[in-house]
Amino acid sequence: MMADANKGYVGPIPPGKKIKIVFVIGGPGSGKGTQCSKIVNQFGYTHLSAGDLLREEVKSNTEQGTMIQNFMHEGKLVPSDVSVRLLLKAMLASGNDKFLIDGFPRDEENREAYEKIINIDPEFVLLIDCSREEMERRILHRNQGRDDDNMDTIRRRFQVFEESTLPVIQHYEKMGKLRRVDGTRNPDMVFEDVKAIFEQLNTQANQVSIAQTNPFKRWFLHLCCGCFDMQDKRD
Ligand SMILES: Nc1ncnc2c1ncn2[C@@H]1O[C@H](COP(=O)(O)OP(=O)(O)OP(=O)(O)O)[C@@H](O)[C@H]1O
Numbered sequence: 506m507m508a509d510a511n512k513g514y515v516g517p518i519p520p521g522k523k524i525k526i527v528f529v530i531g532g533p534g535s536g537k538g539t540q541c542s543k544i545v546n547q548f549g550y551t552h553l554s555a556g557d558l559l560r561e562e563v564k565s566n567t568e569q570g571t572m573i574q575n576f577m578h579e580g581k582l583v584p585s586d587v588s589v590r591l592l593l594k595a596m597l598a599s600g601n602d603k604f605l606i607d608g609f610p611r612d613e614e615n616r617e618a619y620e621k622i623i624n625i626d627p628e629f630v631l632l633i634d635c636s637r638e639e640m641e642r643r644i645l646h647r648n649q650g651r652d653d654d655n656m657d658t659i660r661r662r663f664q665v666f667e668e669s670t671l672p673v674i675q676h677y678e679k680m681g682k683l684r685r686v687d688g689t690r691n692p693d694m695v696f697e698d699v700k701a702i703f704e705q706l707n708t709q710a711n712q713v714s715i716a717q718t719n720p721f722k723r724w725f726l727h728l729c730c731g732c733f734d735m736q737d738k739r740d
């Protein structure tokens with residue numbers, strides 16, 4: 506039971522502190538970063554983009570930075586232990602207890618490394634669904650000077666999404682953790698659906714905390730909405 510006792514706790518984060526993780530995934534240019542900024546403003550999460558953390562590391566001019574740059578230039582996935590450790594470091598530095606992890610996990614290896622190193626079950630996985638033509642159009646108009654926003658690399662990034670990320674999506678779908686939104690509409694319309702998903706999570710969390718603190722309300726909630734059995738998995 507030792508491993509279970511540590512499950513969910515990241516390094517010096519005190520045991521008992523509840524950490525909320527939401528993964529945000531979708532194809533390249535589907536609007537993950539755009540929706541994450543809106544979620545941060547409204548719901549107070551810390552936004553950690555795996556791609557941004559890797560781009561920051563490239564700027565460090567270290568051997569690891571050069572290795573990362575080569576992978577990114579080819580549109581390939583950087584070895585998972587590198588991206589997971591960058592995420593862990595950023596989580597520890599943030600002081601927040603709610604994280605949006607954007608662009609992660611991108612493949613089964615990412616997911617397994619996360620489960621080995623961080624191992625906090627995501628509350629849910631938000632999938633921003635978008636057609637390939639629309640994603641391509643957005644990336645080609647993005648104009649942020651990204652080294653990987655060129656046609657050759659974009660093609661490779663789409664291939665990685667279709668071959669490696671789809672199995673991760675299927676995994677979370679089977680677990681009942683996937684929340685899919687139609688990302689082809691304008692950003693505010695997409696956010697309406699995203700907002701509803703986060704509000705539902707808050708409502709569930711409130712019901713659980715009321716249920717845990719007050720036996721009468723616990724019984725009452727049981728009668729009203731059957732949430733008596735809802736348990737925080739990490740308790
Ligand atoms: N719903 C939308 N409708 C139209 N344009 C959008 C929408 N969402 C984002 N965009 C634009 O499309 C481009 C890509 O968006 P964004 O960077 O948020 O996508 P992403 O999924 O994070 O991309 P990547 O995976 O390549 O980092 C940006 O220029 C952004 O302004």
Ligand SMILES: Nc1ccn([C@@H]2O[C@H](COP(=O)(O)O)[C@@H](O)[C@H]2O)c(=O)n1
Binds near residue numbers: 578610611653
């Ligand atoms: N889990 C990840 C995420 C990203 N990468 C690399 O970064 C590139 C850009 O990612 P964006 O999310 O910013 O589009 C991506 O093409 C990969 O090269 C990664 O390796 N692992």
